[in-house]
Every structure is written in C-alpha cells, then in structure tokens.
Amino acid sequence: xxxxxxxxxxxxxxxxxxxxxxxxxxxxxxxxxxxxxxxxxxxxxxxxxxxxxxxxxxxxxxxxxxxxxxxxxxxxxxxxxxxxxxxxxxxxxxxxxxxxxxxxxxxxxxxxxxxxxxxxxxxxxxxxxxxxxxxxxxxxxxxxxxxxxxxxxxxxxxxxxxxxxxxxxxxxxxxxxxxxxxxxxxxxxxxxxxxxxxxxxxxxxxxxxxxxxxxxxxxxxxxxxxxxxxxxxxxxxxxxxxxxxxxxxxxxxxxxxxxxxxxxxxxxxxxxxxxxxxxxxxxxxxxxxxxxxxxxxxxxxxxxxxxxxxxxxxxxxxxxxxxxxxxxxxxxxxxxxxxxxxxxxxxxxxxxxxxxxxxxxxxxxxxxxxxxxxxxxxxxxxxxxxxx
Numbered sequence: 346x347x348x349x350x351x352x353x354x355x356x357x358x359x360x361x362x363x364x365x366x367x368x369x370x371x372x373x374x375x376x377x378x379x380x381x382x383x384x385x386x387x388x389x390x391x392x393x394x395x396x397x398x399x400x401x402x403x404x405x406x407x408x409x410x411x412x413x414x415x416x417x418x419x420x421x422x423x424x425x426x427x428x429x430x431x432x433x434x435x436x437x438x439x440x441x442x443x444x445x446x447x448x449x450x451x452x453x454x455x456x457x458x459x460x461x462x463x464x465x466x467x468x469x470x471x472x473x474x475x476x477x478x479x480x481x482x483x484x485x486x487x488x489x490x491x492x493x494x495x496x497x498x499x500x501x502x503x504x505x506x507x508x509x510x511x512x513x514x515x516x517x518x519x520x521x522x523x524x525x526x527x528x529x530x531x532x533x534x535x536x537x538x539x540x541x542x543x544x545x546x547x548x549x550x551x552x553x554x555x556x557x558x559x560x561x562x563x564x565x566x567x568x569x570x571x572x573x574x575x576x577x578x579x580x581x582x583x584x585x586x587x588x589x590x591x592x593x594x595x596x597x598x599x600x601x602x603x604x605x606x607x608x609x610x611x612x613x614x615x616x617x618x619x620x621x622x623x624x625x626x627x628x629x630x631x632x633x634x635x636x637x638x639x640x641x642x643x644x645x646x647x648x649x650x651x652x653x654x655x656x657x658x659x660x661x662x663x664x665x666x667x668x669x670x671x672x673x674x675x676x677x678x679x680x681x682x683x684x685x686x687x688x689x690x691x692x693x694x695x696x697x698x699x700x701x702x703x704x705x706x707x708x709x710x711x712x713x714x715x716x717x718x719x720x721x722x723x724x725x726x727x728x729x730x731x732x733x
Contacts, residue, residue, distance in 0.1 A: 455527035466664035519546030520606025522666015527591035663693035664700030
C-alpha cells in the first residue's frame with residue numbers, strides 16, 4: 346500500500362478548520378471520494394489549534410492519474426503547502442472500545458438480491474478467517490442466526506482470489522447462491538474489484554461485479570453475476586411424501602431433485618395464489634434429510650419461488666440463489682422457458698424480504714446444459730466485529 350499526507354497551512358487564509366469541516370459535509374466531498382478507483386481509505390484531519398488542515402490518503406497501489414477536483418484548494422485559497430509520500434510496511438488494528446482482544450474478526454452483513462437494506466436475504470461475511478477452525482465457524486454461524494454465514498480464507502488453488510466456507514446454523518455447505526453473491530459484493534466493494542474468482546468445495550466460481558450505483562442503490566451496493574456449477578438431477582424418490590408434507594396433492598411439473606451443492610427439490614404450483622396459500626407441515630418436512638423444498642409458480646413473465654428447508658436449519662428462505670439456477674434448468678428441460686432466456690424470479694414476499702433474482706441456463710453444442718448464471722443486486726446493511 347501507498348500513503349500520502351497533505352497539509353494546508355491556514356495562516357493568512359480565510360478558511361478555518363470549522364469552515365472546511367462544513368465544506369466536507371455540505372459539498373458531498375466524502376461521497377465523491379468513495380468512488381475513486383484504488384482508494385483504500387482517506388481521512389481529513391485538523392491539528393488541535395486549527396491552524397492546519399490536512400488529508401491522509403491510503404492507496405491499494407499507485408495513485409491513479411486522475412482524481413476528483415480538489416475543492417479544498419479553492420476554499421483555502423492556495424494549493425497544498427506540504428506533502429509527504431510513504432510505502433506502508435505493516436498494519437495493526439487497534440483493540441476498539443471494548444478493550445484488547447487477541448482474536449477479532451471484522452464482518453459485514455450483505456442483503457443479497459436486494460437494492461436496499463432490510464430486503465433480500467442477509468448473509469454475514471467474515472474477513473480474514475484463516476485462523477478460525479471449522480468448529481468455531483459453525484458456532485459463529487449459529488450465533489449469527491442467519492440462514493448462511495460465509496468465511497473468507499486464502500485460496501489453495503492458483504486461479505482463485507479467495508477461498509470461501511459456507512455455514513448454515515446447523516451444517517456446512519459446499520456451495521450456495523445468495524451467500525456467494527453477498528460475499529462477492531463484500532469483497533468487490535472492499536478491494537474495489539470488478540472480477541473475482543472464489544474457490545468453493547464445488548470448484549472455482551467466477552463473478553462479474555458492477556459497482557456503479559443507480560438511483561436505487563447507494564455506494565455500498567453492487568450488481569453481481571456468477572456462474573454456478575452445472576447441477577445433476579433425477580426424479581425425487583419421496584415425491585408423494587413431500588407433497589403430503591407441503592399440503593398439496595400434485596405438481597405442475599415432475600418432482601425432481603437437483604444438486605449443485607445443496608439438494609433442491611422442485612414442486613410446481615398452478616398460480617401465485619396457490620403458492621401464497623401454502624402452509625407446509627414443517628415437522629414433517631424436517632424428516633427429509635439433506636434437501637430443500639422449492640415451490641414455484643408463474644405470474645405473467647416472472648416466476649415466484651418459496652423455499653422451505655428445516656434440514657438446513659431454514660424454515661423459509663428469502664432468496665435462494667443456488668435454487669434459482671437450477672430452476673432455470675428445470676423450466677428449460679420441461680419446455681416452460683427457452684434455454685438462453687433470462688428468468689426473473691421473485692422470492693421472500695411472504696417474509697417481507699422481497700428478493701429479485703435473474704437466472705439463465707444455456708445449452709452447449711452437444712445439447713447438454715453448458716452454462717448456468719445467476720445475477721442480482723446486493724447491498725451492505727451492517728458491519729461489525731466479533732471477538733472470537
């Protein structure tokens with residue numbers, strides 16, 4: 346990392362530390378700098394006597410050739426009076442307000458498949474988790490009480506940027522959709538990257554990230570597209586028992602199970618009203634090991650989805666990214682959607698956590714499924730430190 350410190354001597358200037366502070370808050374300076382490529386952190390500082398004003402800037406690498414206009418120079422009335430440049434050799438994080446902790450881990454909560462906080466499906470993403478054991482990760486996942494928690498570790502393969510481990514409150518998953526999308530948002534925003542490759546137990550998953558915010562999204566949001574493992578599928582051997590546990594008698598399409606890490610069983614409902622009226626017997630569903638029941642229905646040009654999985658510690662999920670890709674395959678295989686057409690999937694409505702996912706499955710030259718891609722927004726809703 347590179348660091349520079351710039352100072353203005355305010356002697357003889359009409360500007361004061363107080364007027365410069367107002368300038369920061371009123372002219373959108375902080376928000377402008379948040380979008381600068383390669384910037385890790387910037388601090389605006391004043392000395393105790395108020396006779397100097399400065400800025401400390403930390404770059405990931407070299408300073409970029411173009412920067413936002415330096416409005417402080419116009420407020421002060423002249424250029425920077427002194428500037429120092431450094432190369433950072435080491436970084437230490439302080440203990441924070443609760444005293445010294447030898448082991449602390451920073452995390453963010455990302456609401457996946459949402460354009461604003463408190464919608465979509467939340468996932469906690471823990472940075473620098475290489476020192477945590479699998480047992481500790483499982484206990485942290487239970488402590489967070491979210492459907493999934495992701496831990497970031499150094500990769501063990503050359504073509505990956507980071508290795509991830511994914512935990513529900515009760516078990517570890519080799520792959521999952523909304524946790525990986527949320528983790529990609531967290532890493533991309535932290536490192537200011539537009540391409541990422543995550544090492545998972547199902548192989549390396551590539552991501553494309555658009556960090557350009559729109560009217561719905563703030564600077565802590567991004568749009569992510571991820572390629573998913575091609576699922577394997579077969580008829581579900583307990584279809585009749587599952588239908589009974591869901592409180593229905595039939596499915597609009599064959600009841601089949603897809604595996605791309607988790608095991609997703611798909612059951613079709615005739616319309617949105619029937620899907621909304623579902624009242625599953627969750628105690629009966631808990632008897633089906635290692636599976637999630639995904640009930641879907643068509644509503645105009647979009648599809649609606651509800652997922653129930655007591656086996657994975659989730660009564661009902663707000664957005665199931667791994668199921669979205671498999672649903673696109675399922676609909677394509679049974680002629681309900683053309684392969685290559687993007688499927689818009691809405692989930693979480695009954696939970697008050699509206700989520701929107703976009704999935705597409707395409708065929709290879711031999712006629713087999715060659716690509717599954719799932720996309721959606723993610724936004725940072727919270728951040729913190731766990732003292733473990």
